[in-house]
Amino acid sequence: MSQAQEPAQIGIYGLGTMGSALALNLAEQGIRVAITNRDSDWIAPFLDRAGALAGQMVPADTLAEFVAALASPRIVLFMIPSGAPMDAMLAEIVPLLAPGDIVIDAGNADFNDTRRRTRELAPTGLHFTGMGVSGGEAGARHGPSIMVGGSKSAWTALEPILTRIAARYEGTPCVARVGPDGAGHFVKTVHNGIEYADMQMIAEIYGLLRDGAGWEAPRIGALFADWDRGPLHGFLTEVTAKTLVARDPATGRPLVDAICDRAGQKGTGRWTVIEALKLGQAAGVIGAAVDARVWSAQAGLRQCAEERLSPGAGSFDPLPAGALEQALIAGRLVTLVQGFEELAAASGEFSWELDLAGIARIWRAGCIIRSDLLHPLIGALGQAGPLPLAHPLPALLAANVAPLRRVVAGAVGAGLPVPALAAALGWYDSIRRARGSANLIQAQRDFFGAHGFARIDSPGSHHGDWGER
Numbered sequence: 001m002s003q004a005q006e007p008a009q010i011g012i013y014g015l016g017t018m019g020s021a022l023a024l025n026l027a028e029q030g031i032r033v034a035i036t037n038r039d040s041d042w043i044a045p046f047l048d049r050a051g052a053l054a055g056q057m058v059p060a061d062t063l064a065e066f067v068a069a070l071a072s073p074r075i076v077l078f079m080i081p082s083g084a085p086m087d088a089m090l091a092e093i094v095p096l097l098a099p100g101d102i103v104i105d106a107g108n109a110d111f112n113d114t115r116r117r118t119r120e121l122a123p124t125g126l127h128f129t130g131m132g133v134s135g136g137e138a139g140a141r142h143g144p145s146i147m148v149g150g151s152k153s154a155w156t157a158l159e160p161i162l163t164r165i166a167a168r169y170e171g172t173p174c175v176a177r178v179g180p181d182g183a184g185h186f187v188k189t190v191h192n193g194i195e196y197a198d199m200q201m202i203a204e205i206y207g208l209l210r211d212g213a214g215w216e217a218p219r220i221g222a223l224f225a226d227w228d229r230g231p232l233h234g235f236l237t238e239v240t241a242k243t244l245v246a247r248d249p250a251t252g253r254p255l256v257d258a259i260c261d262r263a264g265q266k267g268t269g270r271w272t273v274i275e276a277l278k279l280g281q282a283a284g285v286i287g288a289a290v291d292a293r294v295w296s297a298q299a300g301l302r303q304c305a306e307e308r309l310s311p312g313a314g315s316f317d318p319l320p321a322g323a324l325e326q327a328l329i330a331g332r333l334v335t336l337v338q339g340f341e342e343l344a345a346a347s348g349e350f351s352w353e354l355d356l357a358g359i360a361r362i363w364r365a366g367c368i369i370r371s372d373l374l375h376p377l378i379g380a381l382g383q384a385g386p387l388p389l390a391h392p393l394p395a396l397l398a399a400n401v402a403p404l405r406r407v408v409a410g411a412v413g414a415g416l417p418v419p420a421l422a423a424a425l426g427w428y429d430s431i432r433r434a435r436g437s438a439n440l441i442q443a444q445r446d447f448f449g450a451h452g453f454a455r456i457d458s459p460g461s462h463h464g465d466w467g468e469r
């Protein structure tokens with residue numbers, strides 16, 4: 001069989017940012033890959049850009065040619081927007097496939113859709129696999145972190161391929177089958193929720209230094225570069241340092257100063273919060289980050305409100321910069337704890353038996369939220385009992401929360417917004433009080449709705465005699 005006729009081991013549908021990078025990664029690892037795209041005009045220029053790696057690729061203009069190019073059982077990986085496009089593509093490709101074939105949705109999908117598709121495709125004998133891929137374009141090209149959800153038999157076929165293209169942490173591939181059906185997409189969704197929170201807390205610290213202390217972007221970038229050499233070492237710290245020092249060729253000014261302050265969002269942060277609420281879990285830092293993106297999009301309102309309500313921002317004393325660093329350490333730890341508590345709750349709810357420490361381990365390289373603070377978390381996840389109290393988290397939190405409090409207090413005093421940092425502090429202060437204030441909420445509920453309450457001194461449900469109502 002000639003090289004041109006040799007069947008491909010996997011097919012990639014969708015040659016956008018992520019799909020083309022994954023195809024190049026596969027080809028570089030010596031994996032023969034079929035490629036196609038909705039708009040087939042993209043294929044020839046992509047092959048040109050692929051250079052020598054094009055020799056490992058089998059281009060296909062039509063879905064039928066694409067499927068015919070694959071070795072059996074076929075592995076088809078979609079890297080397209082999820083939701084309606086994915087449903088439409090499944091309707092087209094399923095009739096061309098046979099029992100035992102594997103269809104991967106590697107985009108950022110709502111795990112509820114993944115569970116539904118898994119159910120709907122079960123009678124066809126196809127293995128539908130929901131796969132989270134993290135690392136952006138560079139990660140997909142040179143080694144992403146990969147979270148697979150699907151059947152064990154699909155994993156047996158996928159593992160040899162995915163372990164070759166995944167990132168490696170000290171030699172260990174950052175890929176795992178985390179569970180069945182929607183587990184991979186759920187884990188990726190929470191990963192992105194953590195990503196949102198981390199980015200928001202970083203942006204809040206940038207805002208404090210810019211608006212409250214008058215620091216220019218490159219100076220703030222240098223601070224983040226310094227932090228990247230310490231406990232905050234991680235991809236988002238590094239990205240922040242690099243973006244803040246980048247210059248706009250058009251103006252010679254920091255590029256970040258020329259960018260509109262409206263953050264996009266495609267859904268994963270919001271889904272993390274929605275699912276946390278459904279599971280009865282607190283994801284307050286992530287929720288604050290989603291809120292902040294919503295407010296950022298309300299540019300018109302903010303413009304008018306600045307005129308009517310006045311910015312009112314006082315100055316923020318950057319304190320020793322070490323306090324800001326420690327505040328971010330505390331916030332990042334709280335976010336990780338909230339994310340993993342949500343994963344634990346989902347694992348129970350959906351009987352996934354997630355290996356939480358294993359998930360943290362595959363986030364150590366390749367993914368957007370890779371950071372040194374995953375290491376103490378992995379230690380804590382290996383222990384029984386409540387995660388916030390597992391060694392070494394209490395000591396780490398206690399060591400960093402006083403600076404977080406000083407930063408939040410300073411920001412609040414100056415009228416500068418720090419919703420995510422404040423949410424992290426609110427969580428900390430709430431969980432460390434044996435007796436909170438919800439006894440009053442119970443009294444109010446009983447007053448207006450006869451909902452009943454538990455007493456501290458006798459079992460059962462009680463009602464109060466609240467007098468005239």
Ligand SMILES: NC(=O)C1=CN([C@@H]2O[C@H](COP(=O)(O)OP(=O)(O)OC[C@H]3O[C@@H](n4cnc5c(N)ncnc54)[C@H](OP(=O)(O)O)[C@@H]3O)[C@@H](O)[C@H]2O)C=CC1
Pocket residue numbers: 013014015016017018019037038039042079080081082084085089106107108109133134135136137266
């Ligand atoms: N960018 C990132 O950092 C990451 C993205 N993801 C996820 O990966 C997926 C792809 O993202 P990305 O590569 O960034 O996106 P791009 O916009 O760069 O590429 C989108 C791809 O999907 C195809 N496509 C779009 N709409 C349809 C449709 N209705 N039917 C079939 N194909 C369609 C496009 O085809 P055409 O060329 O014809 O328009 C293109 O090949 C998304 O689910 C995204 O959430 C996951 C991790 C990181």
Ligand SMILES: O=C(CO)[C@H](O)[C@H](O)COP(=O)(O)O
Pocket residue numbers: 108133134135136192195264265266267268269368
């Ligand atoms: O999955 C990703 C990173 O992990 C993608 O970059 C995703 O697009 C980020 O989410 P959003 O666009 O909502 O900021």
